[in-house]
Amino acid sequence: MTNDQRHGSRWQDRSRMTRPLEILVSALAVGAGFGAATSLVNALSHNNADLESSAYTTSGWSIAEIMSLLLDSGWAWAGLAVAAGWLVTRARESRPRTLAQGGAAAGALALLAATAAYSIVDSIRSGEQIPWYMSEPAVWWVASVVLGAPLGAVGACVKRPGAIGLLARLTVPVGAAVQMVVLPPGRNEVVETAGKTIVWTVAAASIGYIVVRYLLVERRRRSLAVAESLPSTAGIARPRSSSAQ
Template identity: 85%
Template sequence: MTRPAEILTALAVGAGFGAATSLVNALSDSYADFESRAYTTSGWSIAEIVSVLLDSGWAWAGLAVAVGWLITRAREGRPPAPAWGGALAGALALLAATAAYSIVDTIRSGGQLPWYTSEPPLWWVASVVFGAPLGAVGACVKRPGAIGLLARLTVPVGAAVQMVVLPPGRNEVVQAIGRTVVWTAAAVSVGFIVVRFLLVERRRRSQAAAESP
């Protein structure tokens, strides 16, 4: 990953995700009635569910993986880029997402402080610490065999695990809806990925057997 266009792509996708997440959070807040005890304990809205899903750790991890794949995938006349390109792309995407999220939040709230102070330093460090390996995982998505399979399973399995360990949501209803959506999507994704992998492996072995003397 040495072309400026690829770096700009990683930054643009990350910035778009971060800005969208902040705007959806704002939309969710506009529907909330926190003065109502009933809403606080059991209320929910579609905007809030979307906000919870976008602002979850697995979604940000998925951003890094997706950008790592996007930047390093093979293109016509070019071999796939190395894994380090995906690592750089993942880190840049999460840094851009954090920056865009911070800027939009600052604008929305009318904050006077420099925009980069609205997010704790931990998130900037985490963007690099987690973005790089996740981007490298994205670069491995198209690889054959077990490595490619594990790379493709990273996001759906990680999302399902987060719903068990740390489900997002301010009340049990929101958490339950979030779990249902994520677990359903994860199960469908894992099933599709595994079945496709088995079919490809079966085809590959059949071709190898046909070509052997």
Template identity: 75%
Template sequence: MTDDQRHSGRRQDRSRVTRLAQMLMSALTVGAVFGAATSLVNGISHSYADLESRAYTTSGWSIAEIVSVLLDSGWAWAGLAVAVGWLITRAGESHPTALAQGAAAGALALLAATTAYSVVDTIRTAEHFSWYGAEPLVWWITSVIFGAPLGAVGACAKRPGTIGLLARLTVPVGATVQMIVLPPGRNEVVETIGKTIVWTVAAASIGFIVVRFLAERELVRRRR
């Protein structure tokens, strides 16, 4: 092996390490911003809520509360892991490498999000936060258990074919199902607004994804 080959190999190794570090930092940053934003929006929505009023309790709502309901839903947190897995994966990456990177990014994003959410909640409410308590530990374990496969799904979203299509449909279909099984909101008005927004965006997303997939397949067929 020549000196030039050794230097080239070292540069490639450094490049891989640098990219891995950037990937991890991106996942942590996006997750932390999402978690902190969710906590802050929850706080704002609570400040507008007049829960002592019977009318507000049964039919009242605010824009902040709707945003809070959307951000603090299970599908949104799952979508965070999928989105991060998609963002950090290069289209030309080998499949095993892409899956590993997506899984790591998804888990890290949810870990950062749950941590940031807890920290901001603690600061906002001036309550004591136990890093070693049962509840934070449960959420961190849950973040890894669900974040890793969801991040891998995000990595698959850039793949062509049926696997890529199913990966891209995961979040809108999951959001639609959650609105049926576990709709958000503390009263019927908030629940109806939340379901309408999610179903509308999900339907538009599913339509766009399927139409684009069919158009790409047709283009490939014509080129053959």
């Protein structure tokens, strides 16, 4: 083995060792950023709300409140875990089982980091004396692992071809649309309508784009498969016409 080959082998081994660490750091950073941003937007929404006014309570709204409604929704936190799982696909690991395991770990870690950051920012902002990790109910910590792991595994399947990849890409927009029916957010009818309109519009556009793109890719793939299955005409001499004889 030459020196260049040894150097290349060492570089590949080092790359394999650093990629999981990069994914871990990315998942934690994305989760912590999301949790801190959600807490800050919630605080901004609360500070701008005049809940002592009956008119504002029944029909008032603000941009900060709409942003808070979107960020602090179940589908958004689920989307965070899916996005963290998608980060695993950057590891260039082709084995689906390994990708799914890495995605599950990334999804759980991202939700744990988001919950921790949300709790820390809330504790600092409110000046609570209790430990930050006790400011949130235990159910959120458990849910971060129980729900984050499968959602992260779904995110790791986003780039896969075929029906599995399609279902993985549809998870977040379909989940968001369903939540608007089952558990619509908002403290009054105006806020609820605004939230549902935004989510349904974005979800419908996303679903349409994902399905159309999937159909185009599948059509192209089938066309290539048919073309490759046809016998090649290269090297076959054309029959001479009678006039040329």
